[in-house]
Amino acid sequence: MLVISEKDARFLVSVEDAVAVVEQAFAAMARGVARNYPVVREAVGHQDAVFGVKTGCDTAAPLLGLKAGGYWPHNIDKRLGNHQSSTLLFDPDSGRASALVSANYLTGARTGAASAVATRYLSRADSSVLGIIGAGVQSEYQLRATLAVRPIRRVHAWDPSAANLAAFGRIVAQLGLEYVREPDCQAVAAAADILITVTPSQRALVEKSWVRPGTHINAMGADTKGKQELDPALVAHAVLFVDEMAQAITIGECQHAHAAGLITNESFRGSIGEVAAGLREGRRTSHEITLFDGTGVALQDLVVAELAVRMARQQGIGSTVEY
Numbered sequence: 001m002l003v004i005s006e007k008d009a010r011f012l013v014s015v016e017d018a019v020a021v022v023e024q025a026f027a028a029m030a031r032g033v034a035r036n037y038p039v040v041r042e043a044v045g046h047q048d049a050v051f052g053v054k055t056g057c058d059t060a061a062p063l064l065g066l067k068a069g070g071y072w073p074h075n076i077d078k079r080l081g082n083h084q085s086s087t088l089l090f091d092p093d094s095g096r097a098s099a100l101v102s103a104n105y106l107t108g109a110r111t112g113a114a115s116a117v118a119t120r121y122l123s124r125a126d127s128s129v130l131g132i133i134g135a136g137v138q139s140e141y142q143l144r145a146t147l148a149v150r151p152i153r154r155v156h157a158w159d160p161s162a163a164n165l166a167a168f169g170r171i172v173a174q175l176g177l178e179y180v181r182e183p184d185c186q187a188v189a190a191a192a193d194i195l196i197t198v199t200p201s202q203r204a205l206v207e208k209s210w211v212r213p214g215t216h217i218n219a220m221g222a223d224t225k226g227k228q229e230l231d232p233a234l235v236a237h238a239v240l241f242v243d244e245m246a247q248a249i250t251i252g253e254c255q256h257a258h259a260a261g262l263i264t265n266e267s268f269r270g271s272i273g274e275v276a277a278g279l280r281e282g283r284r285t286s287h288e289i290t291l292f293d294g295t296g297v298a299l300q301d302l303v304v305a306e307l308a309v310r311m312a313r314q315q316g317i318g319s320t321v322e323y
Contacts, residue, residue, distance in 0.1 A: 001323040004308050006102040008318055012311040013106060013304055015144045018113035019120075021303040025058070026117060026243065026273030029299060034058035036244060036298045041070075041224065041251075048073050050224070056298035062092035067103055067301040081137070083107065087305035097323060101305040110300040112141030114243060114272075115196060115218040118292035120149040121275045121282040122241060123194050123216035128153045131192025133185050133206065133229070134199035134221065135159035135168040142196050142220070143171065154178040156191045186210045197221050197229040208234035213287040219253035220294045228256055230291075236262035238291035239283070241272050243300075252295040 004012070028034035034057065041052035051070040057063065069085020076082065085103040090096065119127075130152045132139050136159065146152055155172045157179070159165050165181050172179040182188045189195055189210040197206065199221045208231050211217070217238065221229045235257040242248040245268060249258040257263045270280030272292060283290050312318040 001097055001321050002099040002309060002312060003319045003321055004099065004101045004312055004317070005319075006104055008312065009102050009308050010105045012308045012315075012317065013109060015109045015112050015141055016148045017307060018106075018109040018304050019116045019145055019148050021307050022110055022113040022300050023117045023276050025299040025303045026114075026271070027277040028058050028060060028273070029244075029297075030271055030273030030277040030279055033060040034063075034299055039247070039298075044070070054296075054298035054301060056302055057092070058299060058302070059092075061306070063089070063302055063306055064092040065089040065302045065305065067107075067298060067305075069103065069107075087301050089302065089305055089309065099305070099309045101308050103301060103305065106304045106308065107301065108138055108141040110304045111138060111220060111294070111296060112145035113304075114294045114296070114300055115142055115220055115292070116145035116149045117276060118218055118241065118272050118294065119146055119194055119216060121272065122290040122292060123150060124214055124283070124286055127193035127216065129191055129193045130155045131188040131195040132157045132168075133159075133188055133195070133197045135161070135164040136198070138198045138220070139168050140171050142198055142218075143175070146194065146196070147175065150194065152177060152194075154180065156180045156182050156188045158182045158185050158188045194218070199229055200227065201229050202226050203228055204231045205229050206234060207231045208237055211289055213289060215289050216283075217289065217291045218294060219291060222253040222255070222293070223251055223295050225251050225255065227251075229253060232257035232260055232262050235291065236267070238289045240268045241270060241275065241282070241290065241292045242268060243272060243294055243297050245271065247295040247297070248293040252293040253291075254293050
């Protein structure tokens with residue numbers, strides 16, 4: 001078995017690399033050669049942690065595996081990241097475990113990549129102003145991934161933490177972009193061509209009236225029942241795209257509008273995989289408000305882990321252990 005450490009995973013896979021393989025995974029899902037199995041996600045009952053397992057298979061690759069991990073809110077006291085996860089890959093021909101990959105960095109990279117794939121296909125080609133609500137760890141992944149697909153020149157951001165905003169501002173400046181710290185979410189939404197929400201919020205942060213026609217929104221924070229970042233009226237007004245519909249209406253941003261009867265399963269134009277594969281239309285006009293509900297699926301994790309394994313074997317990186 002090949003074991004890839006967190007340090008090696010960061011070295012082997014860039015956010016830009018992740019965009020390419022995540023797009024391929026979404027398209028494979030749309031073509032029916034890859035699928036995600038039901039997600040297990042539960043409160044642990046210890047350390048206020050939430051633990052989950054995501055699994056899936058791509059029969060064309062072939063690729064089989066799982067990612068296990070979750071959120072430990074008190075890890076800051078241990079000088080560890082709150083999000084902890086690992087990906088286990090299996091040989092699809094024999095079922096034997098073949099690689100164990102540290103997935104903390106890769107989870108951030110694949111989340112940014114999913115957002116970027118949606119931005120590539122759904123935002124206006126001339127989009128140059130990025131708005132980010134939530135300037136925590138994930139914001140850097142979102143920024144770098146967006147830069148891989150759109151010519152961003154200015155970034156507007158809001159976060160309840162001044163320290164987060166300052167740290168994110170330094171990253172934006174290092175990339176040579178203009179940075180605007182906004183006093184509230186409304187100001188971010190009003191300025192954005194592309195709006196990304198990436199918070200753990202459980203209440204609406206963005207109202208329908210704040211968003212300009214032609215804006216593309218990536219709602220990336222809601223991945224659990226109860227989480228919410230957008231006004232359900234905004235969700236109902238937007239043209240909707242998902243990574244996976246079953247998750248979007250149960251644990252994603254769309255759960256609230258769906259539960260309220262504001263949208264139905266027929267309200268969705270399609271999955272981002274269908275758009276990437278050329279099976280469904282994306283944006284139709286420059287005035288549409290498009291919304292991608294990114295809940296996170298197993299195949300995103302598996303393809304970035306497989307890329308890390310492939311690169312590690314080519315470069316002689318990682319530890320091989322008997323198993």
